[in-house]
Amino acid sequence: MLSRLRENIIPLTVALSLLMELIDATVLATAIPVIARDLSVPVLSLKMAMATYLIALAAFVPISGWIADRIGARRTFxxxxxVFLVASLLCAIQTSVTGLVLARALQGIGAAMMSPVGRLIVLRHTSKEEMTRAMVYVTLPALIGPALGPFVGATVTTFLGWRSIFLMNLPLGALAIWLTLRHMPADGPPEPKPFDFPGFVLSAVGLASVMTGFSALGEHxxxxxxxxALSVAGVALLVLYWLRARDTSEPLLDLRLFRHRTFDVSITGGLIFRLSNGAISLLLPLFFQLGLGASVMVSGALTGLNAVGAVSLRTFVPRILDRFGFKWVMIWAAVIRGATIFGFLTVTSIHDWQLIPLLLIGGAAQSVVFTAINSIGFADLDLREMSPATAFTAMSRQVSxxxxxxxAGVVLELTAGAAATTTGAEMIPIHAFLWGFAIAGATGPLSALYFMRLRRGDADGLRRKRRTVEPYGSSRERFHAPQSKEAREPAE
Structure with a gap:
């Protein structure tokens, strides 16, 4: 048993860091009303603290691979x-929403380097025969992080105070650093590669400006x-990046990847679909606590059910895609996901019977779409295109x-009126959430329309074929469950 643990110490260490990152991405949502009361600020002003973490991730993920090659993956990790631990400590000691937003941005920069570089370390230091078992450890946080995050945040906030949700990173991070220093091999010589610095500045500053400007609407x-003005400036920088990238041989974000229909559907359709995931992560905790009057603990448990639904169906998703193909499975799953969000328009009490089925079914449908779009994005790419596609996919996920x-924050602010701008966390009328749920639900059918761009046979290469013998000696090929790496990875 001990020898087996030593064989897997590297993926276990990386998994520990990824679990920290993924829990932190979801842990704050449940505690928002409590933090608003403590800092004496309007509850929706804290949407910036959630969004800033993702904005920093989106801006810095594309350069993580270059930094790892330049100074070494172990050093980068x-x-x-x-950086992540220092930022966690800074988050815990903040007394203003501005300070918390800035600390969360620093935390996001650290997280942007941990996830892709951690996976790179596992790939470099694990033999092929041990790769499957290693990836089980590395991908496990993506399954349990979103389910644990809301409940952990609620529990810690209730018994230890909201600042402890950041302080709990310190012992976990210290353990991960000790294991890295003790067990991870030293890096080889650096591999200097050309770096598209102007492209990084234009894309990172442009993305950060657009998302920060949009998130800051509401004058908090x-x-x-x-x-x-910040949003408009960001759009202008992204247009400049697009014009420059067309004539650059090695752009940081290669827009030529969109010539592949499957990649375009994965990124564009996936961005539309994931908008609902971001919206719901803000709306549900506020709806449960400030709309229905639930406690922090109940809110955390209910919010986590959405991820439980995703985990419950995860094992069967490859078989579903194998049996029915990608196009219509993605379309129907997106429509079902949208319908479950529309279903929250009928919820008026924490005891309504439809609440738990909506959460579980919605999470399961979300899992199907996430798994499918994570796979088809790589279906038609060659080996040279894999690295830039990975960066583009990771960035688009955080952007959406x-x-x-x-x-969701802007819509709720417009519909809630004075309740959204009152200092502290006051109750918000249930009807104020209706437009938020309606718009979030609409992204399901809208993304389904974009998934219609897929053609018969697209991404069938990801489905394993098995030849079976029929009666009278005839034979035909049947698709069997896909075993590609992307298809096996968790649905976010």
């Missing part, structure tokens, strides 16, 4: 964990004029989640 952090949070 250690530095990223150090910036005046609305400044928020709009951050925009979803910002959209």
């Amino acid at each position: 250690l530095a990223a964990m150090g 952090i910036l005046p609305w004029q400044a928020a709009v 989640l951050a925009l979803g949070i910002a959209l």
Whole structure:
């Protein structure tokens, strides 16, 4: 048993750091009303604290691979964990919403380096025969993080105070750093590669400006004029990046990947679909606590059920895709996900019978779509395109989640009126959440329309074929469950 543990110490260490990162991405939502009361700020001003973490992730993920090659993956991983822990401590000691937002941005920068570099370390230091078992450890946090995050946040907030949700990272991070120093091999010589610095500045500053400006609407952090100006400036920088990337041989974010229909559907359709995930991550805790009057603990447990639904169906998703193909499975799952969000329009009490089925079924449908879009994005790419596609996929995921949070916050602010701008966490009328749920639900059918771009046979290469013998000696090929790495990985 001990020898088996030693064989897997590297993936276990990486998994520990990823679990920290994923829990932190979801842990704050349940505690928002409590933090608002403690800091004496409007509850929706804290949407920036959620979104900023994702904005920093989106801006810095694309350069993580280059930094790892330049200074070494082990050094980058250690530095990223150090930044993440320092930022966690800074989050815990903040007394203003502005300070918390800035500390969360620093935390997001550290997280942006931990996730991709950690996976890179596992790939480099694990033999092929041990790879499957190693990836089980590495991908496990993506399954349990979203389910544990809301409940852990609620429990810690109830018994230890909201600041402890950041302080609990310190012992976990210290253990991960000790294991890295003790067990991870030293890096080889650096591999200097060309770096698209102008492209990084244009893309990172452009993305950060657009998402920060949109998230800041509501005048809690910036005046609305400044928020709009920041968004417009960000769009201009992204247009400049697009014009420059067309003539660059090695762009940081390669827009030529969109010539592949499957990649385009994965990124564009996936971005539309994930907007609902970001919106719901903000709306549900507020709806349960400030709309229905539930306790922090009940809110955390109910919010986590959405992820439980995703985990429950995860094992069967490859078989479903194998049996029915990608196109219509994605379309129907997206429609079902949208319908479950629309279902919250009928909830008026924490005891309504439809509440738990909506959470579980919605999470299961979400799992199907996430698994499918994570797979088809790589279906038609060659080996040279895999690395830039991975960076693009990771960045688009964070962008869509951050925009979803910002959209839900703006809509709720407009519909809640004075209840959303009152200092502290006051009750919000249930009807104020209706437009938020309606808009979030609409992203399901809208993404389904984009998934219609897929053609018969697209991504069938991801489905394993098995030849079976029929009666009278005839034979035909049947698809069997896909075993590609992307298809096996958890659905976010």
